[in-house]
Amino acid sequence: MMTPSTLEELIEALRCLPGVGPKSAQRMAFHLLQRDQPGARRLASALGLALERIRHCEKCNSFAEEAICTLCRSPRRDPTQLCVVETPGDLLMMEQAQCFQGLYFVLMGTLSPLDGVGPKEIHLDRLIRRAADGVVREVILATNFTVEGDATAHYVGELLREQGLKVSRIARGLPVGGELEHVDSGTLAQAVLERREV
Protein backbone atom coordinates (compact mmCIF):
# COMPACT_ATOMS: atom_id res chain seq x y z
CA MET A 1 0.00 0.00 0.00
CA MET A 2 2.53 2.62 1.11
CA THR A 3 5.38 0.73 -0.57
CA PRO A 4 6.12 1.17 -4.29
CA SER A 5 5.61 -2.12 -6.12
CA THR A 6 9.24 -2.50 -7.23
CA LEU A 7 10.27 -2.10 -3.60
CA GLU A 8 7.67 -4.66 -2.56
CA GLU A 9 9.00 -7.04 -5.20
CA LEU A 10 12.57 -6.52 -3.93
CA ILE A 11 11.44 -7.29 -0.36
CA GLU A 12 9.62 -10.40 -1.61
CA ALA A 13 12.65 -11.47 -3.69
CA LEU A 14 15.03 -11.11 -0.72
CA ARG A 15 12.94 -13.71 1.11
CA CYS A 16 14.38 -16.43 -1.14
CA LEU A 17 17.53 -16.13 1.00
CA PRO A 18 17.67 -18.77 3.75
CA GLY A 19 16.79 -17.44 7.21
CA VAL A 20 15.34 -14.18 5.89
CA GLY A 21 11.78 -13.45 7.00
CA PRO A 22 9.53 -10.49 6.09
CA LYS A 23 11.05 -8.15 8.68
CA SER A 24 14.69 -8.78 7.73
CA ALA A 25 13.83 -8.63 4.04
CA GLN A 26 12.32 -5.18 4.58
CA ARG A 27 15.33 -4.05 6.59
CA MET A 28 17.68 -5.34 3.88
CA ALA A 29 15.78 -3.62 1.07
CA PHE A 30 15.71 -0.29 2.90
CA HIS A 31 19.38 -0.62 3.79
CA LEU A 32 20.37 -1.31 0.18
CA LEU A 33 18.33 1.56 -1.28
CA GLN A 34 19.06 4.08 1.44
CA ARG A 35 22.66 3.38 2.35
CA ASP A 36 24.31 1.00 -0.05
CA GLN A 37 23.21 1.36 -3.66
CA PRO A 38 26.72 0.41 -4.88
CA GLY A 39 26.37 -2.78 -2.80
CA ALA A 40 22.99 -3.50 -4.37
CA ARG A 41 24.44 -2.98 -7.84
CA ARG A 42 27.34 -5.28 -6.99
CA LEU A 43 25.00 -7.96 -5.62
CA ALA A 44 22.78 -7.84 -8.71
CA SER A 45 25.74 -8.27 -11.03
CA ALA A 46 27.37 -10.97 -8.85
CA LEU A 47 24.12 -12.94 -8.94
CA GLY A 48 23.93 -12.57 -12.71
CA LEU A 49 27.53 -13.66 -13.25
CA ALA A 50 27.27 -16.61 -10.86
CA LEU A 51 24.08 -17.83 -12.51
CA GLU A 52 25.70 -17.53 -15.91
CA ARG A 53 29.11 -19.02 -15.16
CA ILE A 54 28.84 -21.44 -12.24
CA ARG A 55 28.28 -25.06 -13.21
CA HIS A 56 29.11 -28.43 -11.73
CA CYS A 57 32.60 -29.89 -12.04
CA GLU A 58 32.39 -33.00 -14.24
CA LYS A 59 34.57 -34.94 -11.84
CA CYS A 60 33.55 -33.90 -8.31
CA ASN A 61 30.12 -32.34 -9.02
CA SER A 62 30.97 -29.30 -6.85
CA PHE A 63 30.58 -25.73 -8.12
CA ALA A 64 33.11 -24.75 -10.75
CA GLU A 65 33.65 -22.28 -13.55
CA GLU A 66 35.50 -24.75 -15.75
CA ALA A 67 34.54 -28.27 -16.84
CA ILE A 68 36.97 -29.69 -14.25
CA CYS A 69 37.55 -27.65 -11.07
CA THR A 70 40.93 -26.52 -9.77
CA LEU A 71 40.90 -29.02 -6.90
CA CYS A 72 40.26 -32.00 -9.22
CA ARG A 73 43.02 -30.75 -11.54
CA SER A 74 45.57 -30.29 -8.75
CA PRO A 75 48.57 -32.65 -9.05
CA ARG A 76 49.15 -32.32 -5.30
CA ARG A 77 46.02 -34.26 -4.32
CA ASP A 78 46.02 -38.01 -3.74
CA PRO A 79 43.76 -39.53 -6.43
CA THR A 80 43.50 -42.88 -4.63
CA GLN A 81 41.24 -41.43 -1.92
CA LEU A 82 37.76 -40.13 -2.68
CA CYS A 83 35.72 -38.35 -0.03
CA VAL A 84 31.93 -38.18 -0.48
CA VAL A 85 30.22 -35.13 1.04
CA GLU A 86 26.68 -33.76 0.81
CA THR A 87 27.31 -30.15 -0.19
CA PRO A 88 30.01 -27.74 -1.43
CA GLY A 89 29.83 -26.20 2.06
CA ASP A 90 30.84 -29.55 3.58
CA LEU A 91 33.74 -29.76 1.11
CA LEU A 92 34.92 -26.34 2.30
CA MET A 93 34.68 -27.47 5.94
CA MET A 94 36.83 -30.52 5.12
CA GLU A 95 39.39 -28.31 3.37
CA GLN A 96 39.47 -25.88 6.28
CA ALA A 97 40.16 -28.80 8.66
CA GLN A 98 43.21 -29.65 6.49
CA CYS A 99 42.85 -33.32 7.31
CA PHE A 100 42.37 -34.80 3.84
CA GLN A 101 44.62 -34.76 0.81
CA GLY A 102 42.50 -36.78 -1.61
CA LEU A 103 39.73 -35.82 -4.02
CA TYR A 104 36.02 -35.26 -3.45
CA PHE A 105 32.61 -36.11 -4.77
CA VAL A 106 29.78 -33.77 -3.83
CA LEU A 107 26.33 -35.39 -3.78
CA MET A 108 24.49 -32.04 -3.76
CA GLY A 109 21.92 -33.57 -1.45
CA THR A 110 21.02 -36.79 0.32
CA LEU A 111 18.67 -39.65 -0.35
CA SER A 112 15.29 -38.67 0.99
CA PRO A 113 12.63 -41.04 -0.39
CA LEU A 114 9.81 -39.25 1.42
CA ASP A 115 10.69 -36.05 -0.44
CA GLY A 116 11.01 -37.90 -3.73
CA VAL A 117 14.82 -37.74 -3.74
CA GLY A 118 16.08 -41.12 -4.89
CA PRO A 119 19.44 -42.40 -6.23
CA LYS A 120 18.75 -40.83 -9.63
CA GLU A 121 18.08 -37.36 -8.25
CA ILE A 122 21.46 -37.21 -6.52
CA HIS A 123 23.28 -38.76 -9.50
CA LEU A 124 24.62 -41.80 -7.67
CA ASP A 125 25.41 -43.40 -11.05
CA ARG A 126 27.94 -40.59 -11.60
CA LEU A 127 29.55 -41.28 -8.21
CA ILE A 128 29.81 -45.01 -8.99
CA ARG A 129 31.43 -44.27 -12.36
CA ARG A 130 33.75 -41.73 -10.75
CA ALA A 131 34.84 -44.19 -8.03
CA ALA A 132 35.37 -46.98 -10.59
CA ASP A 133 38.08 -45.09 -12.50
CA GLY A 134 40.69 -47.70 -11.52
CA VAL A 135 42.70 -45.14 -9.53
CA VAL A 136 40.44 -44.65 -6.49
CA ARG A 137 41.16 -47.26 -3.82
CA GLU A 138 39.29 -45.95 -0.80
CA VAL A 139 36.01 -44.05 -0.60
CA ILE A 140 35.50 -42.09 2.63
CA LEU A 141 31.85 -41.37 3.35
CA ALA A 142 31.58 -37.98 5.04
CA THR A 143 27.83 -37.35 4.82
CA ASN A 144 26.16 -35.88 7.90
CA PHE A 145 25.16 -38.04 10.85
CA THR A 146 21.48 -37.32 10.25
CA VAL A 147 18.87 -39.91 9.28
CA GLU A 148 19.22 -38.92 5.60
CA GLY A 149 23.01 -38.67 5.71
CA ASP A 150 23.35 -42.06 7.40
CA ALA A 151 20.91 -43.72 4.99
CA THR A 152 22.79 -42.23 2.04
CA ALA A 153 26.14 -43.41 3.41
CA HIS A 154 24.72 -46.90 3.94
CA TYR A 155 23.25 -47.12 0.43
CA VAL A 156 26.32 -45.65 -1.28
CA GLY A 157 28.60 -47.90 0.78
CA GLU A 158 26.78 -51.04 -0.37
CA LEU A 159 27.01 -50.03 -4.03
CA LEU A 160 30.72 -49.20 -3.80
CA ARG A 161 31.65 -52.36 -1.92
CA GLU A 162 30.00 -54.34 -4.74
CA GLN A 163 32.58 -52.67 -7.03
CA GLY A 164 35.35 -54.09 -4.84
CA LEU A 165 36.27 -50.71 -3.34
CA LYS A 166 37.38 -50.10 0.23
CA VAL A 167 34.71 -47.97 1.90
CA SER A 168 35.02 -46.12 5.21
CA ARG A 169 32.85 -43.75 7.22
CA ILE A 170 34.17 -40.76 9.23
CA ALA A 171 34.05 -41.39 12.98
CA ARG A 172 31.28 -40.48 15.36
CA GLY A 173 32.24 -39.53 18.88
CA LEU A 174 32.79 -36.70 21.31
CA PRO A 175 33.95 -33.42 19.83
CA VAL A 176 37.50 -32.26 20.55
CA GLY A 177 37.36 -30.56 23.96
CA GLY A 178 33.99 -32.26 24.55
CA GLU A 179 32.96 -33.11 28.09
CA LEU A 180 30.90 -36.18 28.94
CA GLU A 181 28.64 -34.07 31.08
CA HIS A 182 27.59 -31.88 28.17
CA VAL A 183 27.32 -34.35 25.32
CA ASP A 184 24.00 -35.94 24.30
CA SER A 185 23.54 -39.59 25.25
CA GLY A 186 23.31 -40.78 21.63
CA THR A 187 26.77 -39.38 20.86
CA LEU A 188 28.17 -40.81 24.07
CA ALA A 189 26.70 -44.25 23.31
CA GLN A 190 28.29 -44.18 19.83
CA ALA A 191 31.62 -43.07 21.28
CA VAL A 192 31.60 -46.11 23.59
CA LEU A 193 30.44 -48.45 20.81
CA GLU A 194 33.12 -47.21 18.42
CA ARG A 195 35.87 -47.08 21.06
CA ARG A 196 39.45 -47.66 19.90
CA GLU A 197 42.16 -49.64 21.58
CA VAL A 198 45.01 -47.41 22.81
Next chain:
Amino acid sequence: MMTPSTLEELIEALRCLPGVGPKSAQRMAFHLLQRDQPGARRLASALGLALERIRHCEKCNSFAEEAICTLCRSPRRDPTQLCVVETPGDLLMMEQAQCFQGLYFVLMGTLSPLDGVGPKEIHLDRLIRRAADGVVREVILATNFTVEGDATAHYVGELLREQGLKVSRIARGLPVGGELEHVDSGTLAQAVLERREV
Protein backbone atom coordinates in the same frame (compact mmCIF):
# COMPACT_ATOMS: atom_id res chain seq x y z
CA MET B 1 41.05 -21.30 -3.21
CA MET B 2 38.57 -24.13 -3.67
CA THR B 3 35.80 -21.69 -4.55
CA PRO B 4 35.38 -20.40 -8.11
CA SER B 5 35.98 -16.64 -8.23
CA THR B 6 32.42 -15.74 -9.36
CA LEU B 7 31.11 -17.70 -6.37
CA GLU B 8 33.56 -15.92 -4.08
CA GLU B 9 32.40 -12.58 -5.49
CA LEU B 10 28.75 -13.56 -4.89
CA ILE B 11 29.56 -14.48 -1.27
CA GLU B 12 31.42 -11.18 -0.86
CA ALA B 13 28.55 -9.23 -2.48
CA LEU B 14 25.95 -10.84 -0.18
CA ARG B 15 27.82 -9.38 2.77
CA CYS B 16 26.53 -5.91 1.87
CA LEU B 17 23.22 -7.08 3.38
CA PRO B 18 22.82 -5.96 6.99
CA GLY B 19 23.42 -8.70 9.55
CA VAL B 20 25.04 -11.06 7.04
CA GLY B 21 28.52 -12.29 8.00
CA PRO B 22 30.88 -14.55 6.06
CA LYS B 23 29.23 -17.81 7.20
CA SER B 24 25.66 -16.72 6.34
CA ALA B 25 26.81 -15.23 3.04
CA GLN B 26 28.35 -18.58 2.10
CA ARG B 27 25.20 -20.45 3.14
CA MET B 28 23.06 -18.02 1.13
CA ALA B 29 25.22 -18.33 -2.00
CA PHE B 30 25.21 -22.14 -1.84
CA HIS B 31 21.47 -22.17 -1.21
CA LEU B 32 20.75 -19.93 -4.19
CA LEU B 33 22.96 -21.87 -6.61
CA GLN B 34 22.08 -25.32 -5.35
CA ARG B 35 18.41 -25.04 -4.53
CA ASP B 36 16.90 -21.81 -5.74
CA GLN B 37 18.29 -20.54 -9.03
CA PRO B 38 14.88 -19.06 -9.98
CA GLY B 39 14.98 -17.16 -6.67
CA ALA B 40 18.47 -15.87 -7.47
CA ARG B 41 17.32 -14.75 -10.91
CA ARG B 42 14.31 -13.02 -9.38
CA LEU B 43 16.49 -11.29 -6.78
CA ALA B 44 18.96 -10.05 -9.40
CA SER B 45 16.18 -8.56 -11.51
CA ALA B 46 14.33 -7.09 -8.51
CA LEU B 47 17.55 -5.35 -7.43
CA GLY B 48 18.04 -4.00 -10.93
CA LEU B 49 14.47 -2.72 -11.23
CA ALA B 50 14.48 -1.16 -7.77
CA LEU B 51 17.80 0.62 -8.43
CA GLU B 52 16.44 1.90 -11.70
CA ARG B 53 12.95 2.96 -10.65
CA ILE B 54 12.95 3.81 -6.96
CA ARG B 55 13.52 7.46 -6.16
CA HIS B 56 12.51 9.83 -3.41
CA CYS B 57 9.02 11.37 -3.30
CA GLU B 58 9.35 15.12 -3.87
CA LYS B 59 6.94 15.82 -1.04
CA CYS B 60 7.71 13.31 1.73
CA ASN B 61 11.21 12.16 0.68
CA SER B 62 10.25 8.48 1.18
CA PHE B 63 10.81 5.85 -1.52
CA ALA B 64 8.51 6.20 -4.50
CA GLU B 65 8.25 5.25 -8.14
CA GLU B 66 6.54 8.47 -9.13
CA ALA B 67 7.51 12.10 -8.45
CA ILE B 68 4.84 12.26 -5.72
CA CYS B 69 4.07 9.02 -3.84
CA THR B 70 0.61 7.50 -3.46
CA LEU B 71 0.38 8.45 0.20
CA CYS B 72 1.14 12.12 -0.48
CA ARG B 73 -1.41 12.11 -3.31
CA SER B 74 -4.16 10.48 -1.25
CA PRO B 75 -7.19 12.76 -0.72
CA ARG B 76 -8.05 10.78 2.43
CA ARG B 77 -5.05 12.03 4.42
CA ASP B 78 -5.18 15.12 6.63
CA PRO B 79 -2.74 17.66 5.11
CA THR B 80 -2.68 19.82 8.24
CA GLN B 81 -0.62 17.27 10.18
CA LEU B 82 2.94 16.40 9.20
CA CYS B 83 4.79 13.58 10.93
CA VAL B 84 8.61 13.57 10.74
CA VAL B 85 10.25 10.12 10.85
CA GLU B 86 13.83 8.94 10.33
CA THR B 87 13.36 6.17 7.78
CA PRO B 88 10.81 4.63 5.37
CA GLY B 89 10.73 1.68 7.78
CA ASP B 90 9.55 4.00 10.56
CA LEU B 91 6.86 5.35 8.24
CA LEU B 92 5.65 1.79 7.65
CA MET B 93 5.56 1.15 11.41
CA MET B 94 3.43 4.27 11.89
CA GLU B 95 1.07 3.15 9.13
CA GLN B 96 0.79 -0.34 10.62
CA ALA B 97 -0.13 1.21 13.97
CA GLN B 98 -3.01 3.00 12.19
CA CYS B 99 -2.77 5.91 14.60
CA PHE B 100 -2.06 8.77 12.22
CA GLN B 101 -4.08 10.17 9.33
CA GLY B 102 -1.80 13.01 8.25
CA LEU B 103 1.17 13.19 5.89
CA TYR B 104 4.83 12.36 6.46
CA PHE B 105 8.32 13.66 5.94
CA VAL B 106 11.12 11.10 5.96
CA LEU B 107 14.51 12.46 7.00
CA MET B 108 16.42 9.43 5.67
CA GLY B 109 18.75 9.70 8.64
CA THR B 110 19.45 11.76 11.72
CA LEU B 111 21.78 14.57 12.60
CA SER B 112 25.07 13.04 13.65
CA PRO B 113 27.78 15.74 13.68
CA LEU B 114 30.49 13.27 14.73
CA ASP B 115 29.83 11.25 11.56
CA GLY B 116 29.73 14.40 9.45
CA VAL B 117 25.94 14.32 9.04
CA GLY B 118 24.70 17.90 9.44
CA PRO B 119 21.45 19.70 8.56
CA LYS B 120 22.44 19.80 4.87
CA GLU B 121 23.07 16.07 4.60
CA ILE B 122 19.56 15.22 5.81
CA HIS B 123 17.95 17.97 3.72
CA LEU B 124 16.40 19.88 6.58
CA ASP B 125 15.85 22.84 4.22
CA ARG B 126 13.43 20.65 2.27
CA LEU B 127 11.55 19.77 5.46
CA ILE B 128 11.29 23.45 6.43
CA ARG B 129 9.94 24.33 2.97
CA ARG B 130 7.55 21.36 3.08
CA ALA B 131 6.21 22.39 6.51
CA ALA B 132 5.82 26.02 5.43
CA ASP B 133 3.31 25.23 2.67
CA GLY B 134 0.59 27.16 4.50
CA VAL B 135 -1.54 24.03 4.96
CA VAL B 136 0.46 22.18 7.62
CA ARG B 137 -0.52 23.31 11.10
CA GLU B 138 1.13 20.76 13.36
CA VAL B 139 4.43 18.93 12.95
CA ILE B 140 4.73 15.72 14.99
CA LEU B 141 8.33 14.68 15.59
CA ALA B 142 8.54 10.87 15.58
CA THR B 143 12.30 10.36 15.42
CA ASN B 144 13.76 7.62 17.62
CA PHE B 145 14.47 8.19 21.30
CA THR B 146 18.20 7.76 20.73
CA VAL B 147 20.83 10.46 21.25
CA GLU B 148 20.81 11.26 17.52
CA GLY B 149 17.02 11.06 17.19
CA ASP B 150 16.49 13.31 20.20
CA ALA B 151 19.07 15.83 19.00
CA THR B 152 17.45 15.88 15.57
CA ALA B 153 13.98 16.37 17.04
CA HIS B 154 15.28 19.20 19.20
CA TYR B 155 17.03 20.95 16.29
CA VAL B 156 14.13 20.48 13.86
CA GLY B 157 11.66 21.57 16.52
CA GLU B 158 13.48 24.88 17.07
CA LEU B 159 13.56 25.64 13.35
CA LEU B 160 9.88 24.85 12.86
CA ARG B 161 8.73 26.83 15.88
CA GLU B 162 10.54 29.85 14.41
CA GLN B 163 8.20 29.45 11.43
CA GLY B 164 5.25 29.77 13.78
CA LEU B 165 4.25 26.11 13.50
CA LYS B 166 2.87 23.98 16.31
CA VAL B 167 5.46 21.28 17.05
CA SER B 168 4.93 18.12 19.13
CA ARG B 169 6.98 15.05 20.01
CA ILE B 170 5.57 11.52 20.37
CA ALA B 171 5.38 10.38 23.99
CA ARG B 172 7.98 8.43 25.90
CA GLY B 173 6.77 5.99 28.54
CA LEU B 174 6.10 2.37 29.37
CA PRO B 175 5.10 0.13 26.47
CA VAL B 176 1.53 -1.15 26.32
CA GLY B 177 1.46 -4.25 28.57
CA GLY B 178 4.72 -3.07 30.12
CA GLU B 179 5.49 -3.91 33.74
CA LEU B 180 7.43 -1.58 36.02
CA GLU B 181 9.59 -4.49 37.13
CA HIS B 182 10.88 -5.12 33.63
CA VAL B 183 11.30 -1.63 32.27
CA ASP B 184 14.65 0.20 32.32
CA SER B 185 14.97 2.99 34.85
CA GLY B 186 15.45 5.68 32.19
CA THR B 187 12.09 4.86 30.61
CA LEU B 188 10.41 4.70 34.03
CA ALA B 189 11.88 8.07 35.00
CA GLN B 190 10.58 9.60 31.77
CA ALA B 191 7.16 8.03 32.30
CA VAL B 192 6.95 9.68 35.71
CA LEU B 193 8.27 13.02 34.39
CA GLU B 194 5.81 13.02 31.49
CA ARG B 195 2.86 11.75 33.55
CA ARG B 196 -0.64 12.86 32.53
CA GLU B 197 -3.52 13.90 34.69
CA VAL B 198 -6.39 11.41 34.51
